[in-house]
Amino acid sequence: MDSTVLDELLRRARRREPEALRRLVETYSPRVFGLLYRLTGSRDEAEDLLQEAFLRVVRVIDKYRHVGKFEAWLFRIAANLARDRARRRARRGGTDGLGELQPLSVARAPGVQSDTLDPPQRLALSEAKEQLAEHLLRLSDAEREVILLRHYSGLSFAEIAAVLGVPLGTALARAHRGLERLRRELRQGE
């Protein structure tokens, strides 16, 4: 979103204008949901967290000082909520931060014209993508978080490190380890 448009939208959202709030939700929901879904592995949980994240935004928007970092702020809220939820579940003796895998609503990947492929090719492509998603869920929470924040938020690793409160080297090392594991797992699956 253009920064001038976003500035205006945030100014109106601070005044609690319904239309501005709706627009913020509609604009950022897809990417925030993507992050939450990939972090939790559960559509229901991601939808629940999506609502929590935006409610949190409304409650604390006056404390947010807009200096062009709205996305960093929003994604930090979402990532923190997902992390808190995973911690609570782990304390209750659930799985380590991962929900039950639910069927994905698979849309076409950008740049891939899957409808031009024949059915077996399409199936293979779809399976490969599903494998990637599943391997991603098997990474450690910390590795997955850095990689997914980079993928969905568009923040730089320096910004992600700041969001997570870790040194840049730590964020990069986590991403590096996670990507290496992903690559290895995918190669083994071939």
Added chain:
Amino acid sequence: MSAEMRKLAEDVERGMVLLRDLPPVAPRPECVARVAAAVVAEAERDLRRRCVLRWSGLGAGAAAVVLLALGAPLLWRSWRTDVSSNAETVLSEWAAALDASQERFASLFTAVPAYDTLDADVDRELDELLRGLDESLRHFENL
């Protein structure tokens, strides 16, 4: 950034290409609509809370007006059950209700600045207070 760190960053950025094939997922449209509705409702509640806080901040006189809200249910009951009540009786009942609820209001009011972390019970009670305020102001007009 050291040369080593820069190389690591470059490696990682190259590695991120792997995620290009991650299937995009989208929230259901009804989910987005539900979230938007919840956000708008929360914003309205927030505005009402602010309104109370502003009034409270004006001093004891304004705070007393807010306190009237807690007496509203009692007032409402007496208003409806005793149509012959005169304004003096109603006001004295109102004042009694205020005395009884003053302590509760004080603790609620203390919790308000941290409302983003309010628990659900206090949150609900605050909402009731605000609803009571609306009603009591309507009674005021009648008086």
